[in-house]
Amino acid sequence: MDITRFHAAFFEESRENLDAMEAGLLAMESGSADGETINVVFRAAHSIKGGAATFGFTAISELTHQLETLLDEARSGRRQLDADAIGALLVSGDALRGLLAAAEHGDAIDTEGLKRAHDGLAKMMGREVAATTKAASKEPEIAEWRIGFKPAPSLFLSGNDPLRILRELAGHGELGVTALDNTLPKFSELDPYEAYIAWDLMLPGSVPRSAIDDAFAWVEDQCELAIEGIPATSAIAPPPAPVDSDNVVALDTRANSDARKATTADAGDTSIRVAVNKVDALINLVGELVITQAMLRQRSTQLDPVANELLLSGLELLDRNTRDLQEAVMGVRMLPVEFAFSRFPRMVRDLAARLDKKVRLRTSGEATELDKGVIEKIVDPLVHLVRNSIDHGLESPADRRAAGKDETGTISLNAQHQGGHIVIEITDDGRGLDRERILRKAAERGLPIGDNPTDAQVWDLVFHPGFSTAEQLTDLSGRGVGMDVVKKNIAALGGQVEIRSKKGTGTTVSIRLPLTLAILDGMTVAVGGEVFILPLNSVIESLQPAAGDIRTIAGEARVLRVREDYLPLVDLAAQYGLSGAQPGTHARNGIAVVVEADGQRLSLEVDELLGQQQVVVKNLEANYRRVQGISGATILGDGRVALIVDVGGLVQAQRMPQAA
Template sequence: MDITQFHAAFFEESREGLDAMESGLLGLEHGSNADTINVIFRAAHSIKGGAATFGFGRVTDLTHLLETLLDEARAGTRTLDGNAIGVLLQAVDVLRGLLAAYEDGGDIEQSIDTAALAQARAGLEQMLSGTAAAASTDVATVAPTGGDGWRIDFRPHPSMFMSGNDPLRILRELQSHGAFDATCRDDRLPPFAELDPFEAHLAWDLMLPGSVPRGAIDEAFAWVEDQCELSVEALAPPVRAVDTPAAPAAAVADETAGAPARRASDAETSIRVAVAKVDALINLVGELVITQAMLRQQSETLDPAANEHLLAGLGQLERNTRDLQEAVMSVRMLPVEFAFSRFPRMVRDLATRLDKKVRLKTQGEATELDKGVIEKIVDPLVHLMRNAIDHGLESPAERIAAGKDETGTISMSAAHQGGHIIIEVGDDGKGLDRERILRKAAERGLPLPAEPTDAQVWDLVFHPGFSTADALTDLSGRGVGMDVVKSNIIALGGQVEIRSAKGVGTTVSIRLPLTLAILDGMSVAVGDEVFILPLSMVVESLQPGPGEIKTIANDTRVLRVRDDYLPLLNLREQYRLPHPDDGEAAANAATGAAARPPIAVVVESDGRKLALEVDELLGQQQVVVKNLETNYRRIPGVSGATILGDGRVALIVDAGGLALPAAA
């Protein structure tokens, strides 16, 4: 069998395992937890087993050291303090590099960082050689051995082979620990004519000497705990020290029960599918939606009585299509936690490097984003996080002098708002220095209005290379990388803004428009054109009465809505559509027909309300959003486009991007 076909799955699962190890190790800094240690151990064990199968010796050797240390922590004979966690995290980093080198192929000796590998091995070996916590001498310890021996009843489930596991490998691993006796049971073996070679039919009674640690037995069966019937029994009670108190019953039970059963394997609950296949499926469903909309539009001219069954079928098709849209779109959606999860480690390392105390608070991790958006937003978030810790937060001494907690707080949040995704990174540091930024801008000759607003001043930090830091390092200064942040966000069709108060802190807000999504929208007509307003931003629609529309300075129009005045924007003028010809107006005047009164749709974007003047409300519908930038270019006030049932293209209005009058 060519096992290279399984490499891709191994590398992806190993990366997930390393993420779990890193997250668990960071969690241990806030207190030891047996379940967390078990999770870390399982991840290391899985990576080691897979690496051994594929012959990735460097990975196998390093994870063996990791596994040994973690097994001691599981047994309670080693305490993982801050220094130990640092060594383990370093090993995790090296493992990432090793896996990347094996995945790339080529000469492994030239691809790996041998110095980092040697340093990681040395740190782990030093811990193993002399820093294990000694067991207390005034209380008894339960030796993880089987006294006179171990009796093991091992009966694989018939489906074990289908998961890639082989009982023979397990038996060989047990045999490597010492004298070994195995009796095969074939009571479930079917007649030869009914034999299925892809099913496991045999079972074994196994005997091992008591000198074999229970942990070694658990390790051998770790991958198949939920794929077999397994019983491990000590032939005699573990030997205790004379005249020492007995260990609690719970502790003894825990030693003999083994590791807790892990959840069903990912292979049984999910499958891995190439992103390209998912994208192709999404595009096909989008075309199906358009076709279904065309059929619905054509069916509106049919006689309901004569075509009752056809119309009922089309109605069912519409419901099924909508369900299919939502199901397929959810396939690419991932919680933003996939992006946020990498930052606890980054915060820890930067805080240690800069000698600062930092706590990280996250909110909205369950907010779902398209996988492509998550991948592209990570780099901007990294820049923002680095700058917040380095330049935003003060040193512990400076914070105490300012009457603050010596530990600074970095916050990350994500939320859906007005049909957009808002991600914010904030700190409770010293904030931006307005006067200092203005001086630097004057030195560089950057253009500014006579009396710039705070927002205009903060926007200066996005100029390439702009920084107020006296000495630049690879981290210092808000300006380092901020131009990259803005360009990446703009490339996604988004916006970025800064809010800051001196002595209070700074928040950077990223606003991302819809890219590929299914959108519930309100279709409106402006002249001969149709526009889509996302329902999530529509507040209400109304027909203005006499005197409710007023013109103020600079020809700015406002609409009175109850006790509030809102800016009133004419979409015809916003999108530069042709005005009704004079002939139509003259005809109306000649016949005495009144001009059709305008309709106003009140929308809310970024916490600000405005009214949009349209000619007609057409109704609500679900549309497939197409990214306009991919097929054309970015247009202010437009977040995307869609194809209507009659084949026409309709633009999706981005209320936050519309040009508001200065007086509004």
């Protein structure tokens, strides 16, 4: 059998296990872990080791074996995981990620990182051995192991078999087995899918405790297990707890309850892995169905409602079902924001240690769902903002104490739905932005500043390219460095970003994003006999200008007066080369729509406003070619193609002549 076809599943599951392991270790370090956390971390490492050994990835299995040994001692209570040990385990996790990438893509192995991981684990093990040798020498030698093993009734349903476990234990030494069948029901009441028999097992003391734990690693959540080491000088010990007849009834009740909970949870959390391209194809087909349904609805308006009552009733039902189907399929691509937030605990920990600061990370709203494509593209801006908050937002512990603050600074990540959008906020309780300093830096750089600007206008200055108030730049970047890129990336997703800050109290950066990139809320406008879509989140207002509101500058560029401002005026018909377009005719006879992108406003000449609607976005570049000033296309209910205006591209095109 060709097992290479299972590699992709192994790599994906291993990365998920590494994420779980890292989250558990960070929880243990922060003191927020519960008693089950160490078991979760151990099982994650154990799963990676087993898969790597199966597929012949020796370097991965060797490192996870060393890592697993350390975790097993912690799990059994023989070791306390201090900050150094957790640090060594995290470094090993990083090395495992590198090994997985090398195995998956055929890249070269990072030998230095791998050696650092092995050395760190070896150091932890050596230190523990040195510290416990004296105590261990006084402990009595284990003569034999007694194991009480009572499977949960649902054990078979998870694909596990007690006899396989017994055979594995027998491979380590002579195994004494006593079957306890006192809970077997009458034959007529026996369910062949339930496990009824418990086991009293004996193994020589020469068998390592870790080998016994390994044998039960896959079922420890589905059984009652008691492992007892009997010293050589001890008399025969009573059986472990699960074998005690007084405890069997209580254990039965607990096991049945746990099994029912597990079965219910498994039924609710059942999932399958589906390639993203298959989901995208499904979404595309549903988009086509929505377009077809819109065509039918438009054509049906010409029918006689009395003669075609049943047909029109069926079309209404089709409309509702299509919308429900569209929402359900779009939900397939929706992922919790936790996928983006989960990388920050480790990053915050490492940056705090590197900068000698104390930082507390708080997250909320992780279950808030967002389109997978948006999540992937928002991660980099979030990373940049969090790094800036730690590097230049939070003060040093000494400065915070002097300011009467808790020496541990707090970074908060919050996500929540607001209408058809999601709002993500990054908040720190640091020094805040310095208004006078920003104004002084802006004046030095010659940036346009109005009289008595509001705080929001001042904070908006940090989004200018290269703007920074940091006295000394670091390799982590100062607050403001690269903020123009952050805003540009967010704007490319159809989002907006704003800053709120108070000196000495802290700063909040708020990001507003559409829930999905596949559907767009748009304003439909008519221009030169064609229909265009303006993204609704870019539209500020629409108006019918008077002839005196339009001015010509330098005999060519035209501007529109909107109250006290003059905005560049773009004739969309001329912009897109529509036949018979004469610049200036539309604004005099039609309507001007004011739009905004990258903090700059623009007025667009159109013939008519047709309405607002949700449209299914089609990639024009993939189906035709890239067109300047167009971000995509959609199909209207009458079958015509409508182009979606790239407002950001038009704004950028207006800036270039000014810069020249």
